[in-house]
Amino acid sequence: LSKVLDLPPENLIKSISAVPVSKKRRVADFQLSIASVREDNSSDCLAPDLHLQAQKLAEGLKCDAVVSEISAGPGTVNFTINRELLAKTVLRQVLKDGSEYGVKSELFSTVPKQKAVIEFSSPNIAKKFHIGHLRSTIVGNFIANLKVALGHEVIRMNYLGDWGMQFGLLGVGFQLFGNKEKLKTSPLQHLFEVYVQINKAAEDENTKKLAKDFFRKLEEHDEQTLSLWKQFRDFSIDEYIRIYKRLGVHFDEYSGESFYQEKSKEVLKMLENKGLLQKTIKGTGIVDLSEKKDLSSFSTVMRSDGTSLYITRQVSPSVDLAAAIDRMNKHNCDTMIYVTDKSQSNHFQQLFQILKLMGYDWVERCQHVSFGLVQGMKTRRGEVIFLEDVLNEVRSRMLENMASTKTTKEIEDPMETAEKVGLAALIIQDFQGLLSSDYQFSWDRALQSRGDTGVFLQYTHARLHSLEQMHGNEQLTDINVVCLQEPDAISVLQHLLRYDEVLYRSSQDLQPKHIVSYLLTLSHLAAVAHKTLPVKGSAPELAQARLCLFQAARSVLANGMKLLGITPVTQM
Numbered sequence: 001l002s003k004v005l006d007l008p009p010e011n012l013i014k015s016i017s018a019v020p021v022s023k024k025r026r027v028a029d030f031q032l033s034i035a036s037v038r039e040d041n042s043s044d045c046l047a048p049d050l051h052l053q054a055q056k057l058a059e060g061l062k063c064d065a066v067v068s069e070i071s072a073g074p075g076t077v078n079f080t081i082n083r084e085l086l087a088k089t090v091l092r093q094v095l096k097d098g099s100e101y102g103v104k105s106e107l108f109s110t111v112p113k114q115k116a117v118i119e120f121s122s123p124n125i126a127k128k129f130h131i132g133h134l135r136s137t138i139v140g141n142f143i144a145n146l147k148v149a150l151g152h153e154v155i156r157m158n159y160l161g162d163w164g165m166q167f168g169l170l171g172v173g174f175q176l177f178g179n180k181e182k183l184k185t186s187p188l189q190h191l192f193e194v195y196v197q198i199n200k201a202a203e204d205e206n207t208k209k210l211a212k213d214f215f216r217k218l219e220e221h222d223e224q225t226l227s228l229w230k231q232f233r234d235f236s237i238d239e240y241i242r243i244y245k246r247l248g249v250h251f252d253e254y255s256g257e258s259f260y261q262e263k264s265k266e267v268l269k270m271l272e273n274k275g276l277l278q279k280t281i282k283g284t285g286i287v288d289l290s291e292k293k294d295l296s297s298f299s300t301v302m303r304s305d306g307t308s309l310y311i312t313r314q315v316s317p318s319v320d321l322a323a324a325i326d327r328m329n330k331h332n333c334d335t336m337i338y339v340t341d342k343s344q345s346n347h348f349q350q351l352f353q354i355l356k357l358m359g360y361d362w363v364e365r366c367q368h369v370s371f372g373l374v375q376g377m378k379t380r381r382g383e384v385i386f387l388e389d390v391l392n393e394v395r396s397r398m399l400e401n402m403a404s405t406k407t408t409k410e411i412e413d414p415m416e417t418a419e420k421v422g423l424a425a426l427i428i429q430d431f432q433g434l435l436s437s438d439y440q441f442s443w444d445r446a447l448q449s450r451g452d453t454g455v456f457l458q459y460t461h462a463r464l465h466s467l468e469q470m471h472g473n474e475q476l477t478d479i480n481v482v483c484l485q486e487p488d489a490i491s492v493l494q495h496l497l498r499y500d501e502v503l504y505r506s507s508q509d510l511q512p513k514h515i516v517s518y519l520l521t522l523s524h525l526a527a528v529a530h531k532t533l534p535v536k537g538s539a540p541e542l543a544q545a546r547l548c549l550f551q552a553a554r555s556v557l558a559n560g561m562k563l564l565g566i567t568p569v570t571q572m
Contacts, residue, residue: 001016001032001061004057004060004061005037005057007037011037012032012037013106013107014036014107015032015033015036015037016030016031016032017030017031017033017498017501018030018494018497018498018501019031019078019494020498021491021494021495021521021525026487026490027078027494028069028071028078028079028080029079029080029081029086029494029497030078030079030081031073031076031077031078031079032057032076032077032079033075033076034050034053034054034057034075034076034077035050035075038053050074050075051072051074051075054072054073054074054075054076054077055072057072057077058070058071058072058077061077065082065085066081066082066085067079067080067081067082068080068081068082068083083481083484083485083490084481084482086490086493086494086497087481087484087489087493087549088481090493090496090497090552091479091481091493091548091549091552094496094552094555094556095548095551095552095555098555099559099562101499101555101556101559102499102500102502102503102556102559103149103150103151103500103503105500105503105504107500107501107504108150108500108504108507111150111507113151113152113153114147114152114153114333114334114335115152115153115154115155115331115332115333115334115335116144116147116152116153116154116155116333116334116335116336116337117154117155117157117327117331117333117335117336117337118140118143118144118147118154118155118156118157118337118339119140119157119158119159119255119336119337119338119339120136120137120139120140120141120143120144120156120157120158120338120339121133121136121137121140121158121244121249121251122136122158122159122160122161122340123160123161123240123387124160124161124162124166125160125161125162125191125232125233125236126166126170126191126192126194126195126232126236127161127166127192127195128192128384128385128386129188129384129385129386129387130384131374131377131384131390131441132340132341132373132374133387134387134390135341135371135374135430136339136340136341136371137244137247137249137387138247138249138426138427138430138431138565139339139369139371139430139435139512140156140337140339141156141247141248141249141565142431142512142563142564142565143337143339143369143510144156145562145563145564145565146503146506146507146510146563147507149503149563150503150507155252155253155331155333156250156251156252156253157251157252157253157254157255157327158240158251158253158254158255159255159256159257159323160233160236160237160254160255160256160257160258161256161257162232162233162256162257162258163256163257163258163261163319164257165211165212165215166195167214167215167218167229167232168210168211168212168213168214168215168216168218169195169198169199169202169207169211169214170191170194170195170198170232171211171214171215171218171225171228171229172198172207172210172211172214173194173195173197173198174191174194174228174232176197176198177193177194177197177198178190178194183231183232183235184235186239187232187235187236187238187239188236188239188240188386188388189386191232191236192385192386198211219261233256233258237254243387243388243391246388246391246419247387247391247423247565248423248565248566248567249565255323257319257323259323259326260319260322260323260326261319263322263323263325263326264318264319264321264322266322267301267318267321267322267325268285268301268302268318270358271285271287271301271354271358274357274358274359276288276354276357276358277301277302284300284302284303285300285301285302285303286298286299286300286301286302287299287301287354287357289350289353289354289357299317299350299353299354301317301318301321301354302318317347317350317351317354320347320351321351321354321355321358324336324351324355324363324366325355325360328360328362333365334365335365335366335367336365336366336367337366337367337368337369337510338366338367338368338369339369339371340368340370340371341370341371341372341373342370342371342372342373342436343373344368344370345368345370348368348370349368352366352368369435369510370435370436371435371436372434372435372436372437372438372439373438374430374438374439374440374441375438375439375440375441376440376441376442377390377441379392379393380393390426391419391422391423393443394419394422394423394425394426394447395415395418395419395422396418397422397443397447398418398419398421398422398425398447398455399414399415399418401447401449401455402414402417402418402421402572405449410571411571411572412571417569417571417572420458420566420567420568420569421454421455421458421569421572422447423454423565423566423567424454424455424457424458424561424566425446425447425453425454425455426446426454427454427564427565427566428446428452428453428454428457428516428520428564428566429441429442429445429446429453429454431512431513431515431516431564432452432513432516432517433513434511434513435510435511435512435513452520454566456520456523457519457520457523457557457561457566458566458568458569458572459572460523460526460527460557461554461557461558461561461568461569461570462569462570462571462572463530463572464526464530464550464551464553464554464557465554465568465570465571466570466571467530467535467547467550468547468550468551468554470536471535471536471543471547479541479544479545479548480541480544480545481545483541483542483544483545483546484545484546484549486532486533488525488528488529488532488533489529489533489546489549491525491528491529492522492525492526492529492549492552492553493549495518495521495522495525496522496552496553496556498518499518499556499560502514502515502518503515503563512564515560515563515564516564518560519557519560519561519564522553522556522557522560523557525553526550526553526554526557529549529550529553530550533546533549534546535547535550
């Protein structure tokens, strides 16, 4: 192509893509998009014109030892690769690169390696760990996994709601209803119960006054008050670490609103010095964000009593401003990503606008990845209050499903398998659509073993794994690729060819759905091939070749699942 089009080969890499496998018909392996290589790149090129150009180009190209067939399509030139070469190259690459298959592709050669801070999960101490926090946890974990796989440096940060007036209430509540033993053994549940109890009494003027006093002492760093608050925080974090471990998630840093109380005062001073802070008649501090400076859009950053707002994230940019500036100074990262639900989009828009007004150019490298709301997630005991409720529920439902199938008896650790399969089900249901869309949660749909579910992915992985176990587990190097000419084998090979493009797409828009649909298709293709291309009872040479194909499929399936935050199971 480079010779005929007189373009350097590297300019063509992005214009050539692997052709998606079709159930209905046999397809070529690669296609070149004519529109993307046209010199003038004018968007008004007419379709018939493109088709003519494609035909003309196809006629000017000759088949050789690599390309066995060239044809023109609507605006594309299609290339079919020599079948033996296709099988040999794909399988060798997959088995050689192992967990780095797809990542080493030339598609990523021009992407600079970066340092990213990703803030995700971020629950509030003593409050519900609602489904939004669960979504933030699995989405943030996916983005971090993907970036690490692509060779970037990642700092995973959990920014806790660990400060504010509610700690005044919680402190008073603990003095009244608290139990040191329970705080140690189940801190999240106990603090939540205390918080619910004290909230019932919060209307009482005396309780209000006590809570104010407790929080004032906390702000003045009174030793006893601070020590109790520290216990709330530390025990909660220990418990979170344990639960996150069940999810397969870890954090490099547990930050929180409490870190930035002093610094948020400095930010208010900076805003004042830059002439950005205005006072309203009531005395609240605001920053004008409007184009025409007519206050048609503004952000409130300070209460009338001079304290920075930290009631909730939606209301309080000054603490977040301080946190963002501090993180940039400390980590000097290339990109900073916040993963929260879309109800906070406005908050982040304002945050980024204020940072820009303050003269921080790096705000261009900050990004809010927002996601939609999940409706209808309930456990059998009712509403979801703790993350652990969800994990226990998914495990117990999966155990029931497994108990009702015949093959489950031989599993070494059914509890752990049920949890891993159940988590795959939750993650796949969550990642199937665009992150920004809301969806209706359904246990039954998530846990189905047939169809496009996480259970199906795990089942396929386990099945392919046991096939390898049954027929010797060694790495196959010398196989006769002539044996892999059936359409069902070719379909799997063609699909494996596309993995790098799918990774590239997800790395560009941070959407997991591209990888999810790729893995589901891979599992369906592998399931068909498993039926039509038996290993057992075939001649040794044929059996070896097929085994190698299934090994490659399982390897890529496992890689993709791990990126999504799923631990592949080997028995089911």
